[in-house]
Each structure stands twice: as C-alpha cells, then as structure tokens.
Amino acid sequence: MSIIYRNKSAISCRLLCRRVVTCVFLTWLSFGVGVNSVAWSNEIIVHPTVETTLSRNTLRSIYSMRLQTWEDGSGITVFVLDPAGEAHRSFCLDILNIFPYQLQRVWDVLVFSGSGHSPVIVGSEQEMLERVNQTPGSIGYIAQTEVAVDVKKINIQ
Amino acid sequence: MLKKLTFNKYFLLVFFFGSSSWSPDGIYAASKPPHMMLNGFVMQSYGKTDSNNFLGDTSSARGSLDYTEIGVNGFLKFSPKLQLASQLLSRRAGKIDDGMPKLDYALVDYRVLDNQKHGLGFRVGRVKNPFGFYNETRDVSFTRENIILPQSIYFERTRDVTISSDSVHIYGHKQMAFGLIGGQLGAGLPLASGENTEYALFGVNRPGEFSGKPSLIGRVNFELDNLGILAAYSYVNLNMEYKPHASESALLNRNGLVNFEAHVFSIKYNLIKWSFTGEYAQRKMSSDGLRVSSVVNNKTGESFYAQAVYRVSKRWRVISRYDVLYADILDRNGNEFSKATLQANYSRFAKDAVLGVQFNINRSWMSRMELHLIDGTAWLPIQDNLDSSAVVRKWRMFNASVSYRF
Numbered sequence: 001m002s003i004i005y006r007n008k009s010a011i012s013c014r015l016l017c018r019r020v021v022t023c024v025f026l027t028w029l030s031f032g033v034g035v036n037s038v039a040w041s042n043e044i045i046v047h048p049t050v051e052t053t054l055s056r057n058t059l060r061s062i063y064s065m066r067l068q069t070w071e072d073g074s075g076i077t078v079f080v081l082d083p084a085g086e087a088h089r090s091f092c093l094d095i096l097n098i099f100p101y102q103l104q105r106v107w108d109v110l111v112f113s114g115s116g117h118s119p120v121i122v123g124s125e126q127e128m129l130e131r132v133n134q135t136p137g138s139i140g141y142i143a144q145t146e147v148a149v150d151v152k153k154i155n156i157q
Numbered sequence: 158m159l160k161k162l163t164f165n166k167y168f169l170l171v172f173f174f175g176s177s178s179w180s181p182d183g184i185y186a187a188s189k190p191p192h193m194m195l196n197g198f199v200m201q202s203y204g205k206t207d208s209n210n211f212l213g214d215t216s217s218a219r220g221s222l223d224y225t226e227i228g229v230n231g232f233l234k235f236s237p238k239l240q241l242a243s244q245l246l247s248r249r250a251g252k253i254d255d256g257m258p259k260l261d262y263a264l265v266d267y268r269v270l271d272n273q274k275h276g277l278g279f280r281v282g283r284v285k286n287p288f289g290f291y292n293e294t295r296d297v298s299f300t301r302e303n304i305i306l307p308q309s310i311y312f313e314r315t316r317d318v319t320i321s322s323d324s325v326h327i328y329g330h331k332q333m334a335f336g337l338i339g340g341q342l343g344a345g346l347p348l349a350s351g352e353n354t355e356y357a358l359f360g361v362n363r364p365g366e367f368s369g370k371p372s373l374i375g376r377v378n379f380e381l382d383n384l385g386i387l388a389a390y391s392y393v394n395l396n397m398e399y400k401p402h403a404s405e406s407a408l409l410n411r412n413g414l415v416n417f418e419a420h421v422f423s424i425k426y427n428l429i430k431w432s433f434t435g436e437y438a439q440r441k442m443s444s445d446g447l448r449v450s451s452v453v454n455n456k457t458g459e460s461f462y463a464q465a466v467y468r469v470s471k472r473w474r475v476i477s478r479y480d481v482l483y484a485d486i487l488d489r490n491g492n493e494f495s496k497a498t499l500q501a502n503y504s505r506f507a508k509d510a511v512l513g514v515q516f517n518i519n520r521s522w523m524s525r526m527e528l529h530l531i532d533g534t535a536w537l538p539i540q541d542n543l544d545s546s547a548v549v550r551k552w553r554m555f556n557a558s559v560s561y562r563f
Binding site (some may be wrong): 060074075083106108112115 | 468469
C-alpha cells in the first residue's frame, strides 16, 4: 500500500510540477518574448531640496525632457538607468505609463534635431543614488526600497 | 545619450570643442554651466535595383554603396532657458549629395515660459523645418523606421529646400486634461541654392541659381498623455527665386519666383508590440514668372502612406509600408501628361510596397534590410537617371544598412 501511495504521490508531484511550469510559461508568454516576469517596484528619488509630490503628467513631462525647470525656476537634471534594462522598462510601463521605445524616440528626436537633449544614463542603482544625492535639482529612480544615502523618495499623485 | 566616454569619443570631443571643460564623466561633468553634450551617428547603406538608379549606381551588377550619413552634433546648455545646438552633416547619396559636410542646424533656443501647464520659446538660426513626423531627423537612421523614408512625402528630389531654414521659430505647448497640444511656427529663408532644386523644378541643371525667399512653415501636434496616439498637421509655404545666368534671360517672363505649398496630416497609433503610422499630403508647386512647362506648373500632387511596425522582441522588428505618390490629382495615371508631352505616364506616379527587418545589435549598433516593389518613377531622382530612355516602370530595390550612434 505504502508503495502505491508513494507512486501516486510521485505522479501528482509530477503533474503539479508540469502545471506550475505551464503556468510560468504562459505568464512569461503573456509578458512577451524576451521579457522576464520579475516584479520591480520602482521608487522615484530626488535631491533632498526638491519638492516631494509630483503628478504623473509632470513626471512624464520631466522624463520626456520637455519640462526643464522646477516650480522655483531651478533646473531639472534627469537620470535614468540603462534604457535597455528591465528596471527602466518597468519604470516606463508602471510609473510613466509610456512604452520605453516611445520615450527613446522622443529623446532621439530632441538630440538629433537640436531642440533638446536626453537624460543622463547611470550605470547602476548605486551610481543613481550617488548622482541624485550630489546633483541639486536632480531626479531619478531605483528598484530597491532601502536607501543608505541622503535622497528623498517622492509620491506620485 | 552619453554613458561613458571612450577614447574615441573623447578624441572627437576634443577635436570638436578644443579646450573645453568636458571630462569623461558624462554630460553633466562640468559643475558649472554651460553643460555640454556631444552626439553623433554613422550609417552605411548598400543598395541594389534591378532597373533604375536610386541613391547611386544601384542598377549596376554590384549595386552601390553610395549612401552614407555621418553627423556630429553639440549641445550647450547655459541654463534651463538658454541653449545652443549645432549639427554638421555629411551625406553621400548618389548624385544628390557628395558627402561635403554641411551645417545642418545651428540655433539659439530661448525659453520664455516653462512650467507644468505651458511652455513657450524661440529658436533663432538655422532650424530644422517641422514637417510631418520625420523631416527634422530624416537623415538619422535611428529615428526612422526604414532605411529609405516614404519618398512620397520625404522626397530626395526636393530635400534641400525642405530640410532646414535660416529662420526664427516660436514654439509652445499646453497641457490639457486629455493630452498635450503643441505647435511651432517659423519664418525665414529656405536653403534653395544648389542644383537639386533646379533638377526638381526644371528637370535639368541650369546655369543660373536659386535662392530662398521669405517663407512660412508650421506644425500643430496633439499627443495623448501616454503617447498612445500622436497626430499632427503641418503647413509649408516656401518661396524661392531663380536668378538666371546672362545666357538664359529668355527663361523669364517677369520674375523667377517659385512657390511650394504643402499640407501634411500625420497620425500614429502605438501599442506595446505594434505601431501604425499614416501620413497624407497635398502639395503644389507653382511659378508665375518662370516659363516652367504648363504640364508641371500649378498642379496639385497627392501623397500618402500607411506603415506598420511589429516588435518581435527587444532586438527584432519587422516593418511594412505601402506608399503612394501622384504628381497630379486630376491625372493620377499620367495619361493626360503623356498625351501632352509624349513622355512616359509612369513618371507621374509611384507606388512602393516595402517589407523590412531591423536588428538592434546593442544600444549603439543597428542593422536593417528591406525590399521595395515599386510601380512608377515619380520620385526617382533625375540626377541618378539622366538617360530617361533607360528608366522602366516596374522595378525592385533591395537595401541593407548598418548604423552606429554615440
């Protein structure tokens, strides 16, 4: 009996595994080929002197490099992580609600028509934290929630 | 877009700006303004046609490599209000462009108003003409979807006149509840000198010279907040004057003024995997003074294309397009023209079906291939096809390109 029981258990385990794999695969498919399903939770961070609440539209204006000044007239410096990376993709889709390729095209048109410039790309989240901390009027984002250096997290209205 | 400055970029930069305050840390390396940015691009294309030449001797057995784009631009930001921008462009394109570097744009940008609801500013200098979705960056392969832009609207033939103007532009936008409405209006002198304008208008290179006259160009655009839908209307009213050489005074009736007027409607619909783009244009070239043949003078032409881009993955894209040009909306098949001139009717229309694929090697490198099936020769550059008896109605074109940017 116990042998039969073990076999049943092994079969149901295999079935369960198959179902899990199928579910994961389908989920992966639904996110599109080449995109993994890691859940990123981005935080918007700003230099300590910057205001703490922004509307989503204002954030979009800042990241499409249209809005260049804060309300007090001081300049905005915009930092991004690797635009081909998953954290940037997640930031575009979840926070800005813009597809990353659209944002890239907006920057390219600015850069190559003489009507503006693109954000500063930083190499890592650590560098993002440091640059935002050191640059007055700057804004960036990170995927991690615990920050050691002095930057401010902001809320999106 | 600058992440890290390699030796090559540093060399270029020093070459470009001399003893500037640039350091290899990135674009905001300078602790005090002006902040400096340097960007550039290179594209090399291979073209092969079974008949007719497009941007080089493409119908030869080996095809042609005579299509190269190289650009370097610098951007100086003195403050959020005051910015300078300039780009040098070297373009080899068959007999249309010989690669001689040209000042593509050089402008001062001053923002009067910049807040969450509104923006308003001025650009003065040599400014790219806002025209359709692609004109301002038409020579930068990373901002196009294909190697060859839709020729029905972005002609090679008349590119010199439409590309940029020595002008003053006012631009602005207003954030609405449902999206953003923006606009740009410029007044100035188009770049009309050079033989391309003469080929476009006369069909030959004449000994006299065109010059730009006061002209207007403007665009209003609308975009949804998430950039899911973009729409624009562009208006172009360009004036040129032909000053004939002493040997050809008989060309003129009164004066050599030529007017080019165009309306362009553009729409784009973006999804995560798909983008659909369509543009429709009507345009008219007219001259009261020049004795331009009546079969081309004062005719209204029509252009439109529909384009779909599918992003297979981060690296692969498939692009398809159907592009149509009629030189005269009252004579779409060119038969009236053919009767009047005994020239081929197919020089008055062109229909181009395109299928292409793009591979993004990394952020800096990109490669493309595309196949064109073309019926008609209305946008075929005359300069590349001086023997009109060799021009055929139905032709095919293959292009492959590699692009790099920094």
